[in-house]
Amino acid sequence: MTILIRKVVRRGLATAFAVLASQVLSARFLATPVQAADYDVGSIHIAQPWARATPKGASAGAGYLTITNKGAAADRVSCVTDDASAQCQIHSMTMEDGVMKMRPVEGGLEIKPGETVTLKPGGFHMMFVDLTHPLEQGKSVGVTLKFDTAGTVKVDLPIAAIGAPAPGAAAGGGMMMGDHPGGMMQMAPKQ
Numbered sequence: 001m002t003i004l005i006r007k008v009v010r011r012g013l014a015t016a017f018a019v020l021a022s023q024v025l026s027a028r029f030l031a032t033p034v035q036a037a038d039y040d041v042g043s044i045h046i047a048q049p050w051a052r053a054t055p056k057g058a059s060a061g062a063g064y065l066t067i068t069n070k071g072a073a074a075d076r077v078s079c080v081t082d083d084a085s086a087q088c089q090i091h092s093m094t095m096e097d098g099v100m101k102m103r104p105v106e107g108g109l110e111i112k113p114g115e116t117v118t119l120k121p122g123g124f125h126m127m128f129v130d131l132t133h134p135l136e137q138g139k140s141v142g143v144t145l146k147f148d149t150a151g152t153v154k155v156d157l158p159i160a161a162i163g164a165p166a167p168g169a170a171a172g173g174g175m176m177m178g179d180h181p182g183g184m185m186q187m188a189p190k191q
Contacts, residue, residue, distance in 0.1 A: 041147060043069060043071025044075060045067070046145075051158070052163065053137040053164075059130060061127075063128065069112060069115055070114075076107065076110050078090065079146075082141055086129060088126060088129070089127045091104055091125055092105050138159065139158075142155070142156050
């Protein structure tokens with residue numbers, strides 16, 4: 001009888017250990033950061049899309065990517081929608097009298113033929129206005145971009161750490177300050 005009990009206990013422990021191990025491994029793989037993909041639409045190539053995580057309660061977030069126009073004519077890009085906020089815009093940032101100013105790019109951002117434009121911290125970027133939820137590291141945010149000539153494309157932006165200067169890099173720096181330490185940032189009023 002005791003031999004039978006020992007076998008049942010051993011099998012039970014082995015099963016419990018196997019279930020626990022599978023849950024731990026599943027959690028590890030589910031927590032792996034989302035990998036960025038490249039996208040092509042018409043003569044436009046999009047590479048290295050990513051976004052920064054935001055703290056709870058933040059009302060805005062930012063996304064970045066690189067756009068190359070392989071065509072013979074200029075094209076303009078606008079951010080139409082995203083799945084994390086009420087409004088998606090492309091913004092420029094400029095330093096004026098020691099103050100960083102951020103403004104929406106009206107009419108879309110022009111990408112000239114043969115040109116590569118990088119949306120990055122401290123420069124052009126996508127602004128997610130009125131977030132509906134925080135951007136969480138390891139997840140992704142879906143964005144729909146519209147090119148006047150090339151068409152529309154949905155892009156997934158893997159979310160890096162809060163303050164990350166680039167995808168895969170450690171957190172650091174300011175929210176949008178990029179290469180402009182010591183300055184202040186100010187959103188320009190809508191005109």
